Every structure is written in structure tokens, then in C-alpha cells.
Amino acid sequence: MAQGPITPTFKLLLVGDGGTGKTTFIKRHLTGEFEKKYNATLGVEVHPLGFTTNLGPVQFDVWDTAGQVKFGGLRDVYYINGQCGIIMFDVTSRVTYENVPNWHRDLVRACKDIPIVLCGNKIDIKKHKAKAKMVTFHRKKNLQYYDISAKSNYNAEKPFLWLARKLIGSQSLEFVAAPALAPPDTRVDQAIMANYQKDMEDGAAIPLLDGEDSDL
Numbered sequence: 001m002a003q004g005p006i007t008p009t010f011k012l013l014l015v016g017d018g019g020t021g022k023t024t025f026i027k028r029h030l031t032g033e034f035e036k037k038y039n040a041t042l043g044v045e046v047h048p049l050g051f052t053t054n055l056g057p058v059q060f061d062v063w064d065t066a067g068q069v070k071f072g073g074l075r076d077v078y079y080i081n082g083q084c085g086i087i088m089f090d091v092t093s094r095v096t097y098e099n100v101p102n103w104h105r106d107l108v109r110a111c112k113d114i115p116i117v118l119c120g121n122k123i124d125i126k127k128h129k130a131k132a133k134m135v136t137f138h139r140k141k142n143l144q145y146y147d148i149s150a151k152s153n154y155n156a157e158k159p160f161l162w163l164a165r166k167l168i169g170s171q172s173l174e175f176v177a178a179p180a181l182a183p184p185d186t187r188v189d190q191a192i193m194a195n196y197q198k199d200m201e202d203g204a205a206i207p208l209l210d211g212e213d214s215d216l
Contacts, residue, residue, distance in 0.1 A: 005056065010167050011081055012049075012060040013111070015103045016088035017096040021121040023090065024150045026062050044078060051160060052177040058164050060084075079110035084163045091120045091147070104143075115166040117144045117159040124149040 014022050026047045048060040059204045065078055089096040101117065107116060144162050148155045157175060165173045 007050070007057045008168065009059040010083040010163075012062045012163070013079060013082040013085040013107060014062055014064045014088065015107065017084065017090070017099050018095050019091075019093070020088045020090040021150050022086075022088050023064055025119075025156075026064055028150045028153075028156065029130075037158050049204070051164065051175050053164065053168075054172070054174050055168060055170060058168065060067060060160060060163070066093065079107070082107070082111040082114060084114050084115040084167060085111070086119055086159055087119055087143075087165075088119045090122050092122050092125050115144075115163055117162055119146050119147065119148050119159055121148050121150065123147040124152045125144070125153060161215050189209060 014026065016022055023045070029049055030047055044063055044065045047064060048059055049062050050057060050059045063078060063082075087100055087103045087107070089100055091097075097120075104111065104116070107114070112196075146155045146158045146162075148159070150156070161173075161175055165171050
């Protein structure tokens, strides 16, 4: 019996501090539900996450590890053969953004030149500690950046679409079926988002100075 075409499958490393919403973000896609309770991930969970595209199916095997495991402390088996990555921080917790460079350093050290997306989660919450103009790391390292919100489905699919285009090698790739997401539990305040986006644009217009945030 002839086998059908093999679905391109990519190992995606999901990293970031504990409590930033990594497991919630993935399970939102898998089950269409928002995990209201935070339970620290024990060890490593691998979530197969498939998308239907105009160029055929694509699958990400998402490796989600315990956020309490500090950067530099993950076992090599977690990173080995990683093909892409998402670094997540919580816009309501400045320290989670300040730790982004450490997660990035670990990813690059183990996986070299893989495509990486930086995601600022919980954008639906009004009290942002990581201010828009502070978020410059993606500019320094030429990463893609998205604001996201697991609770409101805001930009839920964009990190995966960007990574799929990079990995498949086609900017014409599009998702032809929306991810199975439950109706949003909350809605992003459009006025807040407009101000935040303006701050991001204003920040992007400011030249990065040599030596600025050298650790970043």
C-alpha cells in the first residue's frame, strides 16, 4: 500500500521564565481552552501541533519544559536537533523580559542559526511592566516579535505562521484553516493596544546605540 506524503515536522523549543504562559499558550491551541490554573510543567512535555496550509500540512513538535529550570540548566537533550524556537516573556513582569537574553543565548549556543520568535504574553492585562519602548531585544538580534494573549486569542497563530514560512522557505504560505481555539475569555482593549503599538513604533524609530544593553 502506497504511503501518503510525509508531513514536514519541526522540533520547536518553547522557552522562557516560569509563569509567562508557555504551557497555557500551547494548550490553548491543542484544546481550544484557556488554562486558568497555572501548574508548573514537570520535566518536558512534547505537544504535536498541526496546521493546514495552502502548501500542505505542517506540524510542530513543541517541547515545553519547566520554566523554573533556570537558563543554562536545561539538559542537552532538550535542545538537541531543535529547528526553531519561541522565547516568551510576560509583559506584566519586567524580570521575565530581562531574562530573555539568557534564554536566547542558550538557544543559539545549542542550535546555531534557527529561526526564533520573541513573544510578549498577557498583552490583555493593562498594567504592563515591560514597557513597549523597552522591548528592543528583537531588534538587536534580528528576531521576529509579536504581542500575544492566550486569554483573548490575540495573535495566537502568528508565531507559528512566521516560523512555518521560514522553515518551508515560502512567504506565500498561509494557514487555510483557523486553529481550533475557544471563544476568547476576554477582549483586548483596542485603545490600550493602539497606544502600545504607537509606543512600539516610536521605540523602533529610535536608533540603537553601540554598547546599549551590551548583555542583550
